[in-house]
Amino acid sequence: MxxxxxxxxxxxxxxxxxxxxxxxxxxxxxxxxxxxxxxxxxxxxxxxxxxxxxxxxxxxxxxxxxxxxxxxxxxxxxxxxxxxxxxxxxxxxxxxxxxxxxxISQMEHYLSILKNMESIIEFSTDGIYVVNKDGETLLVNSAYENITGFQREELIGNHMANLMEKGYFDKSVSLLVLEKKKQISILQNIGGRKEVIVTGSPVFDASGDIQMVVTSVRDITQLNELKKELKKAKSFSEISQNRYSYSMQGIDERIVFTSREMKGIISKVRQVAAFPTSILLAGPSGTGKEVIANLIHHESNRKDKPFIKINCGAIPEHLLESELFGYEKGAFTGARLEGKIGLLELADHGTVLLDEVGELPLSLQVKLLRVLQEKQIQRVGSSKIKQLNIRIISATNRDLKELVEQGRFREDLYYRLQVVELNIPPLRERPEDIEVLVEHFFTHFCRLYNIEKLLSDETKAILQSYHWPGNVRELKNLAESMVVSVPSFKIDPEDLPPHFHKFASPDTSLNLKQRVEQYEKRLILDALQKHSSIRKAAENLGVDHSTIVKKLKKWG
The missing domain is CATH 3.30.450.20 (PAS domain)
Incomplete structure (x- = not known):
């Protein structure tokens, strides 16, 4: 009624x-x-x-x-x-x-507080947005202006509902907080062009009534972009204890590691990437030399310029010169009428990766040396010389010093390419990286193909014990194969390729350190069987002679 x-x-x-x-x-x-x-x-x-x-x-x-x-x-x-x-x-x-x-005595009180806090709020790297109990904008800091592109003059005094109508943002956390009377976090779209995460917090008076809402705003448009210095969206962060990851903006790849060796390499990359110095990446196939090259380029001030990758072993020798240096029209039979710009010239002001650089013929090594020494390039069939500004990164799985001794690689070019040399160790020499790489790639492919799979503890132990002759590339390919080809949810040892079976039945009661030591012991004993002395075995494994002696004594 x-x-x-x-x-x-x-x-x-x-x-x-x-x-x-x-x-x-x-x-x-x-x-x-x-x-x-x-x-x-x-x-x-x-x-x-x-x-x-x-x-x-x-x-x-x-x-x-x-x-x-x-x-x-x-x-x-x-x-x-x-x-x-x-x-x-x-x-x-x-x-x-x-x-x-x-x-308005309470409002005057809070405005006074805001005025006193305004200088402090201005230093915040988070955007700060304050509204009164009626949803009207009271204060906006500089960080908010930088994040959104909106000026405080167009916001202050306006009601949040009116700003939403005008398209400033798609939803208002302040109005939600005024309605629910509690702290709320939401994703907000700014002007239809940027995503931010906003957290609105109510400010209550002595009577328990909301007097204002203070909202913090963080830009999440780019991965992990929280502050101005992270606009490159590159991060070097500890994922868990003794485990690290390095990712690059715009590059769908991540260098995951826990070993001291890889930590040292990444540290060296970050130190030298900013300089135009030539860098030589050495190491077996599959260790990730190209990924490191990508990292160098994206850490440098050339990151927005061309990055040309040239596989010197994949281009036929008779075409290699014209591909690298380009040619003028009519330079040779079969040449394009309009001529062709070379790969080195395409990379002007950027970076060139010479993969498998040890495969370069001697005749081209001379011309490449001129590019490095004089910063000049000359197309095939042309008399014109063009100034060139490129950064050379070389990669090889061969021993260039040995090639120099054999007369198959110019010594002067070697020293030009090897101003900074980074040796990427094979996976067998950094077994502590195996577990985190298996986890990373397995999770990556499960997400990529929207499949749920689980590695059994026995399978993980076998993968940890395996010697990985194909290095990280082999591990990545195996992870993808396990995700897409094994029909069962759980991947057991019998699901692995046959050549893994001889590494089966490890003692799963051992912890990681004990398993790594077990694997290390197997590597050393194998090396001692193949070589006539401890010293030669140590050279093969890339460790000091005394290291093996100490370990043999420890194992009795």
Whole structure:
């Protein structure tokens, strides 16, 4: 059953003060909130002039002009207030004025706090956005302007709902916080072009009412982009204890490692990448030399310039010169009529990766040396010389020193290419990386193909014990094969290729350190069987002679 509510009840219940005066400024009505603010009793105002209670009132101006006054700040009995005055008409005749008075003392208090905090907030790397209890914007810091591209002048004073309508953002966490009265985090789209994560936190007064909402804003448009210095979106972070990952903007690859050797290589890359120095990457096939080359390029100031990769062993020798240096029209039979720009010239101001550089014929080595020494290039069939600004990264799985001794590689070119040399160790020499790489690639392919699979502990132990002649490339290919070709949810040892079976049945009660030691022992014993002395076995394994002696004594 509906209940009829008298207008007087509604009038008396309103939180804002309401005062009605006639055309002679006599008080006709005054609700409880106004009486409390003016500190008078219910019957004290009848027939009195408004000036008696509010000496600084401007109600006479409204009676004289017949126009409203909105948002006038004034002090009533020591309380800061905001007053709206509206003229009352009846049959076209001005008969009085209605004044609505809002106590803004709490808001003034919080604005004062905000003013004091503003200089601190300006230093925040997070965007800060503050609204009042009505959802109107009070404060915006510089970080918010930088993140969103919006200026505070176009936001302050505007209601969040109006800003949403105008397309500034797709949703407002501030309005949600005002509704739910608790801290809330959401993803927000800024202007239809950028995604941010916003966390709105309510600020309560002593009565438990929300006075304002403070929102922190973080840009997540690019991976892990939190601050200006991370705009490259490159990160070097510890994923878990003694495990590291290095990722590159725009490159769907990650160098995952835990070994001291790889940590040292990544550290060296970060140190030298900014300089145009030639770098030689040496190591067996499949160790990730190209991935390291990508990292060098993307860590350098050439990252936005061309990165040309040339496999010197894949291009036929008779075509290699014209591919590298280009040619003019009519330079030789079969040449394009318009000529062709060479790969080195295409990379001007960028980076060139010469993969399998040990396969370069001697005739081209001379020309490449000229490029490195004089920074010049000359197309086949041309007399013109072009200045060239490139950074050379070379990669090889061969021993270039040995090739120099055999007369198959120029010594002067070798030293030009090898200003900085990084030796990427095979996986068998850094077995502590095997477990994290298996986990990384297995998880990657499960996500890529939207498949759920699980590696059994026995399978993990076998993979840890395997010697990986194909290095990281072999491991990555095996991970993909296990994900797509094994029908069962759990991948057991019998699901592995046959050549893995001889590494089966390890003692799964051993911890990782013990398993690594077990694998290390097998490698050393195999090397001792193949070589006539401990010293030669040590050379083969790339460790010091004394290291093997100490380990043999330890194992009895």
């Amino acid at each position: 509906s209940v009829m509510i008298e207008p007087e009840v509604i009038f008396s219940s309103m939180r804002n003060g309401i005062i009605v005066v006639d055309q002679d400024t006599n008080v006709m009505l005054m609700n409880a909130s106004a009486q409390k603010l003016l500190k008078i009793q219910e019957n004290e105002y009848a027939g009195e002039k408004i000036h008696k209670f509010v000496p600084n009132t401007e109600v006479q101006k409204v009676l004289e002009s017949g126009e409203s006054t909105i948002g006038v700040k004034m002090n009533i009995n020591g309380v800061p207030c905001m007053v709206n005055r509206t003229p009352m008409y009846q049959d076209g005749q001005l008969i009085g004025v209605v004044s609505v008075i809002q106590d």
